[in-house]
Amino acid sequence: MSLQPLRVAALQGDEAVAEAVRQSGVDVVAAYPITPQTIIVEKLAEYAAKGNLGGEFVSVESEHSALSACVGASLTGARVFTATSSQGLAYMHEMLYNVSGMRLPVVMAVANRALSAPLVLNADHSDMMGSRDSGWIQVYAENVEEMYDRTIQLFKLCEDPRVLLPAALNFEGFILSHDKERVRLLDDEPVRRFLERPRPRHRLDPADPFTFGAMATPETYYEFRMQQSEAMETALHVFDEVERGFEGISGRRYGAVDAYNTDDADVVMVINGSAAGTMRAAARGLNAAGENVGVLSIKLFRPFPLEQVVSHLSRARAVVAMDRSMSPGAPSGPVSEDVKAALQATKPVMSVVYGIGGRDLSTEDGKKIFGMAKEGSLSGSRSVMYGVKV
Amino acid sequence: MSWKELEAGAVVKGGTSSSYVVSGWRVKRPVIDEAKCTNCLICWIYCPEPAIVRHQEGKVTIDYDHCKGCGICETECPPKAISMVREP
Ligand code: SF4
Ligand code: SF4
Numbered sequence: 001m002s003l004q005p006l007r008v009a010a011l012q013g014d015e016a017v018a019e020a021v022r023q024s025g026v027d028v029v030a031a032y033p034i035t036p037q038t039i040i041v042e043k044l045a046e047y048a049a050k051g052n053l054g055g056e057f058v059s060v061e062s063e064h065s066a067l068s069a070c071v072g073a074s075l076t077g078a079r080v081f082t083a084t085s086s087q088g089l090a091y092m093h094e095m096l097y098n099v100s101g102m103r104l105p106v107v108m109a110v111a112n113r114a115l116s117a118p119l120v121l122n123a124d125h126s127d128m129m130g131s132r133d134s135g136w137i138q139v140y141a142e143n144v145e146e147m148y149d150r151t152i153q154l155f156k157l158c159e160d161p162r163v164l165l166p167a168a169l170n171f172e173g174f175i176l177s178h179d180k181e182r183v184r185l186l187d188d189e190p191v192r193r194f195l196e197r198p199r200p201r202h203r204l205d206p207a208d209p210f211t212f213g214a215m216a217t218p219e220t221y222y223e224f225r226m227q228q229s230e231a232m233e234t235a236l237h238v239f240d241e242v243e244r245g246f247e248g249i250s251g252r253r254y255g256a257v258d259a260y261n262t263d264d265a266d267v268v269m270v271i272n273g274s275a276a277g278t279m280r281a282a283a284r285g286l287n288a289a290g291e292n293v294g295v296l297s298i299k300l301f302r303p304f305p306l307e308q309v310v311s312h313l314s315r316a317r318a319v320v321a322m323d324r325s326m327s328p329g330a331p332s333g334p335v336s337e338d339v340k341a342a343l344q345a346t347k348p349v350m351s352v353v354y355g356i357g358g359r360d361l362s363t364e365d366g367k368k369i370f371g372m373a374k375e376g377s378l379s380g381s382r383s384v385m386y387g388v389k390v
Numbered sequence: 391m392s393w394k395e396l397e398a399g400a401v402v403k404g405g406t407s408s409s410y411v412v413s414g415w416r417v418k419r420p421v422i423d424e425a426k427c428t429n430c431l432i433c434w435i436y437c438p439e440p441a442i443v444r445h446q447e448g449k450v451t452i453d454y455d456h457c458k459g460c461g462i463c464e465t466e467c468p469p470k471a472i473s474m475v476r477e478p
Contacts, residue, residue, distance in 0.1 A: 103399035164398060202401050209404025216400055223393035224400055230393070 006184040013176040014039030020151035023191040027078035030058040030069035034088040036173035037111035063088040067095035074104040077203040086113035100135030102213040105158030106166040113173040114357040122358020123172035126325040137167035138302040140272040144181035190249040232303040256300035265294035268316035282366025332383040350378035416459030418474035426471035433463035
């Protein structure tokens with residue numbers, strides 16, 4: 001397939017998401033503004049006011065209502081989008097399970113931000129990790145162009161009749177939401193063709209009434225949850241198909257994981273989100289100086305790409321898993337726990353907490369962490385709180 | 391039933407509650423005093439069940455098969471035309 005000529009623009013992460021949502025032919029947007037996601041909602045409201053948004057923009061009074069409105073809209077078969085962050089996601093928590101339980105393909109952007117108290121506006125992954133088990137597909141973007149691409153991809157993935165699950169696109173607040181980067185935008189037409197609308201099996205229709213998310217009993221509830229679990233497994237394969245299809249219109253493909261020098265490295269760092277790029281830069285610097293370290297970026301966090309993670313880590317001599325969220329009282333954070341579970345104690349996994357509440361992680365920090373891993377000062381089953389002032 | 395056979399998203403044909411009798415749930419039943427009722431339909435809006443029946447001629451009655459006895463109608467009725475009476 002020949003590729004369309006690309007429009008190149010300098011866009012903030014939030015703007016890129018809004019543009020992707022517009023191009024995806026969304027029918028209903030119901031969202032409530034919260035820093036650092038606000039630009040998305042502002043942009044979409046602006047599109048709607050100027051008549052450039054094909055769908056309806058619904059102003060709501062809270063995040064709980066935003067996601068509730070998304071449920072109603074999605075039940076009619078509409079393509080639905082929302083966006084939130086931090087406390088807003090926490091306020092949606094109850095509805096998250098209704099969306100996934102009713103198997104509604106809602107796409108949501110989450111500008112990751114730490115939670116109160118103390119009040120902070122900056123990034124960490126605690127918001128999404130707190131809703132980790134809500135049955136949503138979870139992707140972590142590394143840069144603005146990836147945010148744009150993933151938004152389009154996720155509509156395709158979620159609406160696939162084999163999947164029918166909601167998805168959250170995660171990107172760190174300010175670091176990505178407000179960062180202005182070069183984005184190669186696609187034309188509207190190939191995006192529209194890529195997102196052909198599958199017919200929903202049932203939809204809200206007064207002429208043919210159905211009950212959605214009906215009451216279950218101990219005889220059936222477990223089986224409904226099993227279906228969600230299986231749909232997640234299926235999503236892992238469909239994700240790959242979607243990426244291949246998207247490559248056809250954009251020439252871009254990311255994978256469920258991104259592996260840099262993971263074959264035969266002395267230390268492989270496992271990380272998700274924007275810091276992966278910083279850590280690759282750190283690793284490249286070290287490797288140029290004769291070291292042998294690698295970085296594995298987990299882009300698709302739910303469903304967890306288990307086999308790919310295991311295979312990329314199989315030859316590493318040491319593994320460091322990086323968590324941008326706190327899990328007080330736990331041995332280590334959610335990324336570390338998954339990596340440990342994947343490796344089944346075949347090799348030690350060192351666990352590091354970083355970047356909490358927007359604390360920066362530089363290439364120098366990355367080099368330091370690789371060094372600490374090599375000399376063994378990160379061992380122990382509990383996370384090392386990197387960079388905390390002592 | 392195997393998880394493979396269930397309808398994803400727990401989707402079932404609508405209207406099931408109309409075939410489900412909840413009268414056994416009640417301790418008290420709402421009784422409308424027709425002399426006080428203004429047919430404002432506030433009770434019809436607030437009733438969480440399909441238990442307030444609107445008749446052609448404008449009258450409002452209660453379908454006791456689908457009234458669970460919650461008493462919301464009594465609280466909301468502006469002229470206090472509904473009273474909750476203990477079931478025998
Ligand atoms: S008692 Fe409750 S269920 Fe019965 S009619 Fe009044 S509001 Fe409806
Ligand atoms: S709320 Fe009271 S007055 Fe109004 S219709 Fe119902 S019973 Fe009659």
